[in-house]
Amino acid sequence: MTQTAFSMPNSIDSVDKTVLSLKDAIEGLLEDDALFRFDICVIEALTNVVKHAKTSDVNAPVQITLTLKNDKVIVDIFDPVGATYFDIREHAPDMSDIDEMAESGRGLALILQCANDVQYGPWDNQNRLSLTFENGVHE
């Protein structure tokens, strides 16, 4: 198992650069379909943190851990300090329930639909969203 820590400034301008850095770190490990799912889930999750997670310290970076374990890629995203507990599994609508003409509200549904596994809960005094990706057919 290998684990790498990343740190992202809590700003929307930093999200895409961070996702590209994470993709560089897993180069060659995920096939195209899984890599697409990784891309979409991580960008939606980080965008959600920056836009919606209230923090008591806006200058505190968002901490991310990338774990490579057997054939799995696991991304752990830690909520900013002071952020309210928010389990996306309890709030994400089903994609089929979203109005096709809605201009927002698809991000959480995409995460649940595209990740192989989604976990959320307390971890070392913070809340952590854990997303797992692996190659193969994904329903």
Add this chain to the structure above:
Amino acid sequence: MIHTTRHNDEITVIRPGVERLTAVNAREFKDEVSTLIEQGAYQLVIDFKDVSFLDSSGLGVLVGILKKVGSRGELTVCSLGASIEQMFRISRMDRVFTSYPNAEIAVQSMSERL
């Protein structure tokens, strides 16, 4: 940001001018296309030839642009790469937007409807 090409004085092909259309740049893209619409461009083709990735913010602005065009014209998309096509399919946007293999075919098809 965007690059535009006019065809037959009626159809405008728009290239977003970014490789990834995401929350970082989606607002700017929408604002620039909205300006075009306000100037009277109602027949729009968005060409994704040089765009490799689109997130939910990008999808949202496409829907917003579609609503802004409304019944005054038409908005279609073309040159979707594998990732964007997959995003359209997962988010069910393939039911909302008509897609063409490339800009030439999209313009030809649109001009036949005018």
